[in-house]
Amino acid sequence: MDNVHKQVLEVKNLSANFYTSRGLIRAADNINFNVGQSECLAIIGESGAGKSVTALSLLRLVPHPGRIEEGEINLEGRDLLQLNPKEMRRVRGEDLALVFQDSLSTFNPVRTIGSHICETITAHRKLSSAEARDMARCKLAEMGLPAERSFRSFPFQLSGGMRQRAALAMAMSLHPRVLIADEATTSLDVTLQAQILHYLKKHLQECCMSLLFITHDLAAAAAVADRVAVMYAGRIVESGPVREVFRQPLHPYTSALLRSHPSFCPGRLEPINGSPPDLADLSPGCAFSPRCLKGREICRNKVPSLQELWPEQQAACHFHQARKNDLREAAVT
Numbered sequence: 536m537d538n539v540h541k542q543v544l545e546v547k548n549l550s551a552n553f554y555t556s557r558g559l560i561r562a563a564d565n566i567n568f569n570v571g572q573s574e575c576l577a578i579i580g581e582s583g584a585g586k587s588v589t590a591l592s593l594l595r596l597v598p599h600p601g602r603i604e605e606g607e608i609n610l611e612g613r614d615l616l617q618l619n620p621k622e623m624r625r626v627r628g629e630d631l632a633l634v635f636q637d638s639l640s641t642f643n644p645v646r647t648i649g650s651h652i653c654e655t656i657t658a659h660r661k662l663s664s665a666e667a668r669d670m671a672r673c674k675l676a677e678m679g680l681p682a683e684r685s686f687r688s689f690p691f692q693l694s695g696g697m698r699q700r701a702a703l704a705m706a707m708s709l710h711p712r713v714l715i716a717d718e719a720t721t722s723l724d725v726t727l728q729a730q731i732l733h734y735l736k737k738h739l740q741e742c743c744m745s746l747l748f749i750t751h752d753l754a755a756a757a758a759v760a761d762r763v764a765v766m767y768a769g770r771i772v773e774s775g776p777v778r779e780v781f782r783q784p785l786h787p788y789t790s791a792l793l794r795s796h797p798s799f800c801p802g803r804l805e806p807i808n809g810s811p812p813d814l815a816d817l818s819p820g821c822a823f824s825p826r827c828l829k830g831r832e833i834c835r836n837k838v839p840s841l842q843e844l845w846p847e848q849q850a851a852c853h854f855h856q857a858r859k860n861d862l863r864e865a866a867v868t
């Protein structure tokens with residue numbers, strides 16, 4: 536259990552903004568989270584919440600017209616925001632690897648999958664090309680792919696699911712300390728997704744890797760994560776152990792998200808009121824207030840801060856939900 540408590544990645548007050556013709560967009564606004572060794576933290580939330588910008592910020596790859604405004608990204612005690620570009624290039628892939636949804640853009644269409652993985656390996660490790668080839672085939676096989684055939688294939692020759700697994704194999708080839716999977720399993724069918732999640736989970740323990748699992752699929756988050764952070768309009772609005780948050784959410788947005796998901800509310804789905812906010816035109820108070828059934832005057836004027844409301848469970852809401860145990864305690868006293 537000690538492993539779980541050793542922090543590998545500590546993100547403090549991280550903010551990334553986009554300077555657009557429509558105005559300032561705070562896509563990642565004062566983000567704080569930790570990921571422990573062998574631990575999986577899921578970041579969930581609707582499209583446009585700032586999940587990918589947060590992931591790109593960790594690798595210092597926020598595209599123009601965006602930039603990281605402030606914060607700290609401590610990876611095993613080293614603040615990545617203080618590294619020079621050469622040091623940062625080493626960190627990418629070797630310490631912190633990213634896989635995203637669109638694996639077609641990960642690969643150059645005129646080169647084989649094998650040559651991509653070998654190049655990644657030899658750029659960071661002093662290995663002969665024969666050793667790199669063996670390692671690449673081994674990683675492809677670990678992902679359940681036919682190693683030789685996928686090694687020799689061009690990206691377009693593989694199905695979407697196979698290509699996605701090849702992208703994961705490439706990301707895992709250097710045994711990164713932290714893997715960031717940004718909707719990386721979203722396009723896979725359910726059975727395949729379950730297999731990959733099982734593999735990743737096993738890998739976390741065996742290789743002491745940490746996983747930042749970014750998804751809008753709550754069932755996938757529940758299957759793989761130890762803890763979860765819920766993002767809304769660029770902010771974390773709730774975080775805590777995945778079991779606690781999904782069983783007893785404290786933030787109305789988390790509740791609404793769960794009620795709108797078939798795995799958590801079979802048979803009586805309730806879509807969330809309204810639509811996600813335009814980040815260039817946010818109301819001054821809580822960004823969720825226009826869609827919130829509990830919204831009152833203060834919600835429209837004052838942004839609630841993230842507070843620890845239950846051991847390890849935090850939420851940012853002026854009128855957060857009571858947990859069932861709170862209610863029981865209230866009834867006793």
Ligand SMILES: Nc1ncnc2c1ncn2[C@@H]1O[C@H](COP(=O)(O)OP(=O)(O)O)[C@@H](O)[C@H]1O
Nearest residue numbers: 553560562581582583584585586587588589814
């Ligand atoms: N290249 C960009 N230019 C301007 N704004 C952007 C850009 N990329 C992202 N954003 C803004 O950041 C917000 C969060 O985007 P993103 O992190 O991709 O959301 P998610 O991954 O949660 O779907 C978007 O709603 C958008 O307002």
Ligand SMILES: [Mg+2]
Nearest residue numbers: 586587588718
């Ligand atoms: Mg995204």
